[in-house]
Amino acid sequence: MLKNCIIISVLFLSVFNTALWSESGVLSYLEGRVTLERSGSPQKPAEIGDTLVSGDTLYTDSKSFAEVELASGSTLSIKEGSVFNFGEIADNDSKSGKRGFFRVLLGNVSFKFKNLLREPEVGTPLAVLAVRGTDFTVYTAPDGASMTVVSDGLVEVSSGGQTVLLAADQGVEVAAGLGLGETFDARKGFVRYDAFVQQALERSDSDPVGSLNAIAEQFYEYAQDGKFFLDSWKTNYEEVQKTRSQIDLTREKKGDEAAAEIMQTIMKPLQLRSLDLNRTYRFNFISGLYLRRYVISSYYIRFRTKFLTDTGNPEWQKFLEAYKDVLDVYDNQLIPFLEDEDL
């Protein structure tokens, strides 16, 4: 019953959303093999001219590259070995109630924003970037760590309650368990992505369990926040149902005008809140899913293959224990709230 209510509500909200505003982009250039995954559909080879809409994910392999042009004229360059998700989040300050939210889940993506009246946000597995300027690059390592480098304008990087404002030629790293690092000199030639990835891998190699646990904390937070907003959405949904009955009753007893008054003063704010809560709980569950898919899986690959012939090794056993705890939370606190199409 609840699942049906959610589906009906999501359908209603999707139609409502699309009518209001929807961020879109076009794949303007590509080299090599680039794959596009549309929410709920199988992966397919991407082609120049493909339109990207909210929920789409682009994958580049080790020898490919893609460029996306947004309706505003802004451009995104997705480098080799990357995973980029084109999405949106709730935004009460925006007329449409939402704004673009682009995720750099793996690899590196350069952004050149124009017409910053409606700035999107950029997310990595562990940080959120508010765009205040035009030209910057985001690097994400397999362990979820990220490095942001600004070439022009300003970018605000937030993680774990800390925030730093980066100006041109500045950069900052965010790593699990370490939070936001010191701002560093990021002039051209000073930044090396391969060195950043190598450093991230060495960090996780030196303490696999500690690194996984640090990621797991963020993962648990997404699961808890998602549940909190889902429960709030359910409460709000009950209010919507009650108000609907109240409107019908008022129409019968006092006429259309009185019913329209309740519609305007009570129902409409409840519906907007519903929209907001729906987007927020989905955002948290999907963020948890991405953390699982792109970061926790990278840990598993790295340590499983390292100990493939030494499964009795205490280091592997400890890692496996921590990994199973994460899977337990995933299976019980996240999967029940995801659609099969998400998986």
Place this chain on the structure above:
Amino acid sequence: MFELRYNSFVKYIIKALSLILLILSSCSTMNNRQTMLAAGDISADLVSGDAEALSLRSGTPFLFETEILPAPAQLDALWQGIASSSYDFDPSGDFTVLDADDESWRRFSSSREVEVWFQRHAPSKAALVIIPTSSGRLGLIIDRDRRDRKPLRGLKVEAE
């Protein structure tokens, strides 16, 4: 009388079309022996530690034990890790080819998402190939569709 003849003609056409479809589909599907040959090529790449060849043979989203890997970059990391491991991938016995069925997901994980992977992402003509090795045994998911240039869709490594 005419109607009777017309009905028989339609039935004949449907039967003929079904036969043609059956022949065409069997042409595009590998039988067990051909599936074993495809598994043999993959096994040879595993033995030689050719990570690049394995990446080229693998389709996404790929199932590696409990993990679903949607990105080519993750596959590269997987095959590089496998290639640098000391696991002995040399086959130590005969390959076993099974058709993937509703219960195949349980061989990989008990997780709901792996069950969903089998329902949504496993090829419709998937085979499960079991290869015994001196280190344990391997489970490969292979697409029997000949047109698939990336037939390897899943792997499970079991140690003795």
